[in-house]
Amino acid sequence: MTRKLRLSDSARGKQLRKATLLKAMYLCEICGVALKRGRNHPQSAVVDHIKPHKQNLDLFWDPDNLQAMCKECHDGRKASQDALAERYEVDADGWPLKRRRGVGKS
Numbered sequence: 001m002t003r004k005l006r007l008s009d010s011a012r013g014k015q016l017r018k019a020t021l022l023k024a025m026y027l028c029e030i031c032g033v034a035l036k037r038g039r040n041h042p043q044s045a046v047v048d049h050i051k052p053h054k055q056n057l058d059l060f061w062d063p064d065n066l067q068a069m070c071k072e073c074h075d076g077r078k079a080s081q082d083a084l085a086e087r088y089e090v091d092a093d094g095w096p097l098k099r100r101r102g103v104g105k106s
């Protein structure tokens, strides 16, 4: 039986996770937010494989293939790309017609 490899399942993985967070100075490498302890906060620390390891152990254990990010970036990378696209009205060729009001603020 094959099961999905997870860093948190082994002492070696936990060590690697810790080293990755330390290297990132406990900041999200995507949005720069300070990472928090725990799992349920939007800013909880997630250590993610940059290239999907697909059970490839070389990729799985490669420290250079790991990045620290917040839960929100991890869960919302796709969603935020969609949100970005929605901020622009585009013409038939896909070019933005004009920026909507409110972009860049908040």
Ligand SMILES: [Zn+2]
Binding pocket: 028, 029, 030, 031, 032, 033, 069, 070, 071, 072, 073, 074
């Ligand atoms: Zn983030």
